[in-house]
Amino acid sequence: DGYKVAFSQIGQESDWRTANTDSIKAAIEGHEGWELIYDDAQQKQENQIKALRNFITQGVDVILFTGVVSTGWEEVLKEVNDEDIPLLLIDRLPDCIDQIDYVAAFGGDFVEEGRRQVAWAGEYLKAQGRGDEKVNVVIMEGTTGASAQVGRTEGNLAAIKEYPNMTVVGQQSGNFTRAEGQALMESWLKSIDKIDVLIAQNDDMALGAIDAIKAAGKVPGKDIIIVGCDSVKAAFDAIVAGEMNATIECTPLYGPFVVETIEKLIAGETLSKTVIHPEEGVYDMDGGIDLGTVVSVKAADVIDQRQY
Amino acid sequence: MMSDNRNSSGRSLISSILNPKFIMVYATVGIFLVIYLFGVVAYGSKGFTTLRTFTNLFVDNAYYGISAVGMTMVLITGGIDLSVGAVASLTGMFIAYGTAVLGLNPWVCIAFSLVVGVGLGLLMGWVIHYLNVPPFITTLTGMFLARGVCALISRESIEIKNETIDALASWKLYFMYLKDGEWTRIRPSAFVNFNVILFLVVLAVGIYLLQRTRFGRNIYAIGGNEQSAKLMGLPVGRTKVLVYGFNGLCSVLAGIAYALYVKSGWNLSLQGAELDVITCAVIGGTLLTGGEGYMIGTLFGVLLKSMIPALITFNGNLLSWWGKIATGLLLLLFICIQKIVVSSTERRNSKSKKAAKNKA
């Protein structure tokens, strides 16, 4: 029997997630001697718990885990610990991370991403010489309660304080979907007199909003600055077409990291427990905006290398 | 276990075991066994045959089961309740918010949830019966309301950190065996927890209520023909209101079980659970037209429905959506069986009508 790697994935709710799944699947299935047991929980916590329990029954060798919510994993993860199965936490990390044993944790920094979104807009305005102009910002949130929404909102709001010229005039949920992003933007354009910046907590909502902005007779990317998140291919296209301004990367390509970690694990190395954040970029129309932790890259330059 | 097999003579015992009204239950059990056997053959080597797989069916689905008990009653009256998932979710939220944010005693939260859940159930029952609003619409509104309140309380998932809850959640009864004079857990460990016990208790209460009390028989009568039940002098209004109240209670208990299961409250948890619960009951042989259904059937319905995702996970390579498709097919299969059984008993009925008539 091969080395059994079990992966409990949240679901297939977006392009990002699909890319994430594909990356990990490809990496593990491509590795000689490894067998992947994959479970997709369809965005349901209970399904994930069931899957984890099932993995234990099957006696897998290592479990990759990302939780649909941040809470409520203690019990089942302890069970995993009890059975001495190494646990690899990826992407969305559980709140109980301090109380359980894991071999490594790897995931995006949602708060930082949220901060970057606002910071990009702020710096961009400064670069345009509009640094002192009063601008109205709307924040289009993701599905309420999802850890990405919680983290990014925290980052968004914290960063807004750094830019006194920005005022939040709207903050509602577009549920991470294009359709709702579109409908929400449509309404905002009517209820709010002036919108200068749209911070959309994922690219899908931003892409939806672009259509609504066009329908309102405004020019997306010019009249309204649009900052998305995730950096999916469609967002790159929109940026290159000049309809969107920037997207903050949140990479789904965990495959290489996962393989490396598991190999180390098999080799018997001890791993550090500090949470590792992947290197992520910021992509925009022209590049060169300095956000402190990262400098933005021109989207058109890298669009051909994008995998998802 | 069932109602009528307490007949005095042996002849009637056999005849009541063979009573066509139990056929659907047998069908459920039969399909369960077939699929279980399939699992054994296909994934036996992966650990499907372990006791753990079986106990996990209970441990992982106790909250569905608890809710399905109440739902079965509602369905037998000929009604439907779409609010169960939302009420359960709301219960989790009350417990999480109450203990984590307000620092209340969990029992206070549970008591409060019971008042709200049962109250909402009773209210919906009242609206359904006395205002004559269809159950589908009434309970859909109830679902919106419960979800809405849930989201108003908190939109983030709240972790439950409380000693009492922790103790309840982590209490487990392991299956042991004697090895070298010492009790050892079987491997992979199999256990039952508080939720399973709660489920079995609720199930027992459900059986008792349905088969051994006037209240339960009134439920069947209402499902058989509400107008007749009324003319027979049965307390139709009261019974219906109480049934929705009881279902509210079950939803709250399911919510508690779910909260113990995930130890958190989240406003989006258990979305779509109502249809899963209804599916369990239907697979268990309960008719949505009312008047037919047994708790035992529902139990097997729950086990059957939860075995499908388990099999998909054992396979480990299928898109989980195949699970959905398999559930749909199972439903189809089941209804076909139901159809065949019903039409064959009807045929038998018409023959026996002839016989009875001749005798008379």
Add this chain to the structure above:
Amino acid sequence: MPDNNILEMRQIEIQFPGVKALDKVDFSLRAGEIHSLLGENGAGKSTLIKCLTGVHHKDGGTIILNGREIQPQSPQNAIELGISTVYQEVNLCPNLTVAENIFVGRQPMKFGQIDWRTINSRARELMRRFHLDIDVSRPLSYYSTAVQQMVSIARAVDIQAKILILDEPTSSLDDNEVKLLFQVMRDLRAEGMGIIFITHFLDQVYAVSDRLTILRNGHLVGTYNIEDISKVELVTQMVGKDMDTIFNLKRVDVDKDAPYVLTASHIGIPGQVEDISINLRKGELMGFAGLLGSGRTETAEMLFGATKTANGEIELNGKKTEIRKPYDALMHGMAFCPEDRKVDGIIGDLSIRENIALAVQARRGFMHPLSRKEQNDLADKYIKALGIATPDAEKKIGELSGGNQQKVILARWMATDPNVLILDEPTRGIDIGAKAEIQRLMLEMCEKGVSVIFISSELDEIIRCSNRIVVMRDREKVAETDGANCTQEKILAIIAEGAQGAGGTKS
């Protein structure tokens, strides 16, 4: 009036939207009497008792039970007050067992649990009292309507109330069963119970009751001792016309050489009805006689394609025809008024107009709709022709009385200009006036050359109207006789003989 009235209803008024169902009606019942309540369809009989049992709430008047004024709120309330009722439509739960139907709501309890053993044994005893030896632990739906009717009577009797109400309990019982029921009623009377009995069979009224009350159009006509009123007088009081004008009907003569319009040879469904052959001439009225459950309805349904025929073939106007569904029959000029008009006939929430136009429309297909004017014309024509009592054609058919509903369904089929008209118990549950009216219409159709198959459980009306009579027994056609010189005795003899014959050869 002697003062042992256990029940007095005074000046009862009930108003339904658009109808005054009861207008200042008085009614009284003594202990130890059987009191018949009579009246045409829609006279308000059922309404009066439903008012007593709390189904409807009265808009005026007082009800006094044992000297105390009561306000029954619900049937439950009425049972508590000692009033036990068998309603007009069977009101039991088909999914519950026979035993449970008898005891539901008042099950004997033991140790906080229902005592199933007692329920079943007591139910078995009770059914034996009605000479029914059936398995009481089977669901009610397992048994025929007659058994169900008996179960519902058994339940009402077992409640041991002071007042027992029977609203048309005999409509689906055969003679023996009716006799049995009367015996039980007399026993109960002897025990001092007051019984209210509603029926459309006048013979039964005379057979069992002590007094009778007549209602007409929601008004009280009067209360009489049974000895004081003759049948003729009674009918006159009920209908407001006298008996002769009602039953002045004549059989239609048929040409002996008239062509056959419908020939069925050896049709049947194994296990249900077998080997039925009939041939029907143009303009002929063929009566189907037989006991309840003898297979007449099934034969009619087979002819009309309502149930699929397994064997045999049907010829229409000399041509072999496949009739697989009612639509086929309709297209071949057949028409069928089903037995259970509430369940199989009326479309309750549609208007009279829509109900009348339905079959014509079905024949044309939905892509060729009748215009509103055509529909109105049809409706007006038949409302007038059949004397349907309604303020206008837009009234919902569900709100009409039974007899008028039956006429609307007849109108639905007459509008299609059928060659063959099958009427299954068109007069069941219908008052004498309407009954005569329907028979008259039937004969008129024959006169116009329509062939009619007429199924009825009342031999006298079959004999009165039919040209030929088919006698059925045990799902078989046992004889065919000429209508003109046939008597009740002769048919009964055929049925009885068939019984011996069948018993001899088959078992």
Add this chain to the structure above:
Amino acid sequence: MKQRLNLSVLMRSKVTWAVVAEVLILIVCLIVRPDFFSISYQPSTGMLYGNLIDIVNRSSEITIIAMGMTLVIALGGTDLSVGALVAVAGAIALKFLRWDVTVYNTPGDYTVYPFFLVLVVPLLVCIVMGLFNGFLIARWDMQPIIATLILMVCGRGIAQILTNGKQFTTGYSPFRVIGQGSFLFLPMPIIITAVVVILVSLFVRKTAFGTFVESVGINRKASRLSGINAQLIIFIVFALTGFLSGISGLIYSSRIMSNDSNNAGLNFEMDAILAVVIGGTSMTGGKFSLLGTVLGSIIIRTIVTLVYYFGIASEATMAFKAVIIAVVIVLQSEPVRNYFSKRAASRAKLANGGVK
């Protein structure tokens, strides 16, 4: 007198209460934010622009489905599969537009298969799925709610598996026209909806189809015995509902130029049923009102739009919706209507007496 009586008849009608509810909601808006009602012409897109337009525009998907749902409910059933069919239609359309997708491609203004296939295949598949529902219900006498639950459960799975769980995007401009184009100064979905509503109404009311549906819904057996082909009627109604769900799915996916099998049509079945019921059609079957349904659908969308417009926290959306629907439904309930109509009648009597 006549008029007074009519008032009491009006009070008895459920549609009246739906109108009252919608008007009340809008009056509240008018008081709080008069600018809610402004409509202007948007030269760049050639469309009228305003909240009211949005409400009608965004209600299109539900309205179109609810046309079919009205007939289904008039038949005494419910169709739970419509939402899943929306997802299926979108998935197939995008699959045909983007058959070339292997990994993640740039959405260009092109289509892989001819455009008519993109439109026709999803609709055909939806019709077939509708026929499947119809088959289970008409031929096997299944209860509609259960029969359609099968596809509700499976449908989304089928959509996911068709697209292998991926979300495709397209830039094909003819496809964009369906959801984002304009005609006669109005957004295309409004036009499509109007056409659907008119065609369905004509089909139902100018032929005898509507009467047959009501007849079968009230008493299927009696209808059959009267010569109506009840099975055919059921087949047509479910196939039509499938077809309309397909149209709705095309509009939905054209609005976002992508398929989204997770979210497309999510809970549409509930909204459509609500729209029908608020519109005054009884869930027990029988008489129905298509116009009422349109109104019901608009009421539901008005609520959502208001939530967005007034910036009501998204947390409150559900509760807000619940309260409004609860009020409408209680107002429409039989006892309440009877109460009002009795009062109207007695007031009419009083007034008459007063005059005399």
